[in-house]
Structures are given as structure tokens and as C-alpha cells.
Amino acid sequence: MKSAIKQIVEICGDSPAFAGIDFDEWANLGGYCPACIESFRNYLKQKYSAEALRALGVDAVESAAPPPVAEQDDKNRVLSMEHNEFIAHTFENLLAEMRDYLHTLKGDALLAYSNTCGGFGIPLPFTSSLARTPNCVDIFMMDPYWSGVIEEAFISDLVRSNSKVPYWLVMDGFQHMNLKRYAVDLSISLAHADGVSPFAFPYVCKYPPKGNLRGYWTAGRWEITQRLFNKIKATEQYLVRTESPSETGLLYSERTAALDNPKKQDSILLPYTMNQMGLYCALSQEHIQVDPVFADTLSAKQLRKYKVLIASDARALTEEEAALLKAWVEEGGTLVTTAQTSSLDRWGRKLNDYALADLFGVKYKGSVKSPDKIRMKIVRSGSSGLEPGREVICEGTMGYDQVIPSGGEIVAQWEDNNPAIVVNQSGKGRSIFISAVRPGLCYEFAPTGNCHLGSLVQNVEKDFFPGVKELFAGIVGEACRDSGIEPAFVIRNCPANVEVVMRVQPDKNRYILHFLNYTEEGPVSGALAQINVPLNGASKVFYPEDQKNIDYIKQGGKIFFPVRDFDAHEMIVIDPCSGREP
Secondary structure (H helix, E strand, O other): OHHHHHHHHHHHOOOOOOOEEEEEOOOOOOOOOHHHHHHHHHHHHHHOOHHHHHHOOOOOHHHOOOOOHHHOOHHHHHHHHHHHHHHHHHHHHHHHHHHHHHHHHOOOOEEEEEEEOOOOOOOOOOOOOOOOHHHHOOEEEEEOOOOOOHHHHHHHHHHHOOOOOOEEEEEEOOOOOOHHHHHHHHHHHHHHOOEEEEEOHHHHOOOOOHHHHHHOOOOOHHHHHHHHHHHHHHHHHHOOOOEOOOOEEEEEOHHHHOOOOOOOOOOEOOHHHHHHHHHHHHHHHOOOOOEEEEOOOOOHHHHOOOOEEEEOOOOOOOHHHHHHHHHHHHOOOEEEEEOOOOOEOOOOOEOOOOOOHHHHOEEEEEEEOOOOOEEEEEOOOOOOOOOOOOEEEEOOOOOEEEEEEOOOEEEEEEOOOOEEEEEEEEOOEEEEEEOEOOHHHOEOOOOOOOEOHHHHHHOOOOOEOOOHHHHHHHHHHHHHHHOOOOOOEEEEOOOOOEEEEEEEEHHHOEEEEEEEEOOOOOOEOOOEEEEOOOOOOOEEEEEOOOOEEOOOEEEOOEEEEEOOOEOOEEEEEEEEOOOOOO
């Protein structure tokens, strides 16, 4: 590897066009060869004492070996999870070593790494940890192999939540179903990334290449690319060094995702990851911005940003992660959890009760499943944001956890009168426990059969079961109101499958509003925006692409304005300025 890097630098290093090297989709470390197994045993010896290993069921580390992928069951869970961490640790060290070596040869050269989602949503943790790998290179890129869908926004926000280096979204020039989806795919990078990388650029060239590149070339992509790249050039100062102002987080546990073994699943590939993406989409359809964040790198400082945190199906939390969540709730946070959360130990072994049972105010009793849809009914209005009598439909094949309240208040029940939502006060905050299993998958392609991930992701306009997205939107809204905060923006008269995202440049007190239209229809017409962020003095509201001003009304510290018609993407800047109010 080092010899190849050295050769590239010797050949290209003096060229002004040479910026660095990109490692593309380089994460297939098997970890099962004899040398790898020996290194794994040494890894275990350095990490644990012999006594600690025996307590974990590893009596003879000299003969310990990771179980085959198809046999990663509870019996082998410790060695399986430790092997995942070993692979991630090895890969991260290797990337960092290659980065540092390149810097010694050419100080200003950059090492980029392009990861892939492929057909499985997110690389199997911890083969290439999205929480830690980005910080081992100079530029991190993600190639989802998807086509202008909101899951690209989810994965981009997730990576950026812990990345200390620029993040680029890879544009797939040949994967797209039509020109509209291609335009959306390019536009996602404006709202959710630090840059865009044009992979397979010949597929979008102006004229058909020789052989038509496997038939993927389509007329019109060049013109879309040219238009979007010009837009990026014109608006670049509003795209860089931005942050999310959202005070709602969506917890993602790579440790839990590692338990989803695609070779053994009999329904849906990687259900944990798809559940998180579903919840992200459900809240987006309600025009609520939420930040995906890693449980695996969570800190008290990061948690302090959020008033609400959704931890759905986070089964395998570590003791440290559980303690962080409990302390955050006691300091005033609202933790929303669903069935199975904290039901396993850090290696994925089943516990007798939830590790956070005291926080939830319930005790685990069992599980219930049904071949039919199941219904929960709101019986008290507290904390759910929904009125009593309102029903929420969930997927019966996934079912729900049967729980016994141990201090919490029941606010919703299933048809058999088992608790569906339990609210429990803890210190200054509260826990809202929803006993449904993976409610983020309760849409038209719910896993009732042998569904492939690709069909779920490409199903852009997800039709959630009645009450599901309204339940989560109601909980978030109620929690924010109880905390005395308002959402950064409120959008009206806008289709559900148009995502609205706000970015802020704190040093300039500048806010940027993005609209992404994931539907096949267009243009979007008649949307209305209400901005609730603190604005000192007068503000200028305008479209940065053509510098056209927007007339707005200011009332009670808020500003209101209409949004002009748009197709794939629109962008609005709210910028402080001197002068009188309009």
C-alpha cells in the first residue's frame, strides 16, 4: 500500500492538478485468515485480563476464534462483537497510517476515503465505522448507491454529527431512475454535505460516449449537472461551515446495528438501520428537523444541545452510554424510546430486564406479535401531543413488548389493554417509553415478507400507517413546548415529501433554509415559511442563487414570507443587515 502511494506521489506530486489520493470503497477486511485471527487474539489480550476474559466466557484466548458470520448467535455474541471492534480498530489504524505516510511525502496532499452503503444501507459495523473512520482521513465521502432519496440526507447528517473533517456526498451518475431524481441527488449535497464528488462522471457527459457505458448514459444529465454546479458556485459562501439548529436528536447505535446479520434475517435486511431512517423520514414529512447522532461517540457536551432525544430499538447500549442518557434526562431532557431499547448488554446478550427499566418506569414481561395490524389508543393526552381516543396503527408482525408499569403513567394502551406508551418523570426530565417494535418501519413496505433494502429505500414517498408520524411529531412538539422552546422554523402548505432543513452560520448569525422536493411532481407551489430564530435588528431575506429579495412580515420577533415555486431544490438566506425594518 505504501509503495503504491509513493509511486503515485513520484509520478503526480509536482502537478498543480494533484490534490491527493482517494481510497474508494476499501473496507472489505475479512479478519478470518490465520494472521488476522492471531492478531485478534493479541487484541483481546491487550484489552482484557485473563480473569475478565474468563468472565466473558473466553476460557482459552490462545484458541479463541471469531465465529463465522452465519453463526453469530447469542452463544458466540462476545467473540462476534469483539471481532467487529477488532476489525474496525485495525482498519482505522491502517487509514490513519496511510494518511500520515502521504503527508510525509507531500505535506499538502490529502487522503480521501469513499465509503459505500451498497445494497445493505450502511456498511456492517464495525467493518468501517461511520462514527470513527472519517476522523482517520482528510476528506470523508459517502457513496450510498441510492437515487435522490431522503435516506441520503439521513446518512449525511449522521456522518457529519461526529466528523471533524469535510464530508462529501458522492453523486452516482448512472444509478438514477429519471432526470428529476438525478437533480434531487445533486441537490441533497447542498443541504446535507460539505461538498459533492462526481463519481462516474462519464455517465453525465454532454454527448453519448462510445458504447454508451452499459446503457447508463441519458441525455439531459449534463445540463442538470451544469446548472447545479453553477448554483453551488453562486451560493458557496452560504454552504460552508454550517451547523444544524435542531434541538431534537435521533440516536444511532453502531453496536446495535452490528447485531443485524443480513445472512440470517428472514424478513428485512438491517432492520435497525431502516427503522432509524424511517423515523427520520416520518419527522421530515411533518417538517420537523432532527439530528441523527451516534450513541457510540456520545458525550455529555453533545447531549446538552438537545431537549429531545429519540432512541428507538437501541438494544445494545454500553453501561457508559446508558449512564449518559440517564444523567441527561435527570438534568431536564426528554428521552423517547421504543421496545427493546437497552434489552441487551454491550455484546448483544439478552438481559432479564431493560438496563434502563428504572428510567422507563416499566419492567419487561414478554413480547406480543400478530399477523394483523395492531392498534394503540391514546387514553391520556399527557406528553403524546395527541388527544385521548386517537389511534395509532402499527405492524403486528413486529409486535410490541409486554411491560408492567413500575412507576410510570400509562398514556396509551393496545387493544388487549397492555401498556403502549408509559411516561415516567426522572429528576427534571422524563422518559417516554413506546412499547411498539420498530415503529419507523410502519409504512407501506413494512417487513411482512422477504423485502430487500433497495426496494424500501427507493420507495421515496413512504405512506406511514395512520397516526405513526403524528405520534412522534406530537411527542417532539409537546416536549419542546414544555421546555419553553420553539422550532427554528414552521412550514405550511408544503407537501409532506418536501424536506425542509435549516443550517446556521453562527459567526455571521446567518440562517439558510433548504427545500428538497423528493417527489416526482413539480413545481412545488404556495409554501409559507415562519422563522422563529432570534434576529437582532433588521434582516435581509433573499434567494442567494439570483440575489432576489423576499418581502416578509415581522411580528412578535418572528418573520413570515412566501416561498416561490421550485422544482428539485430551493434555498433561502436570512441574513442580518443594518437599516430599517421593511
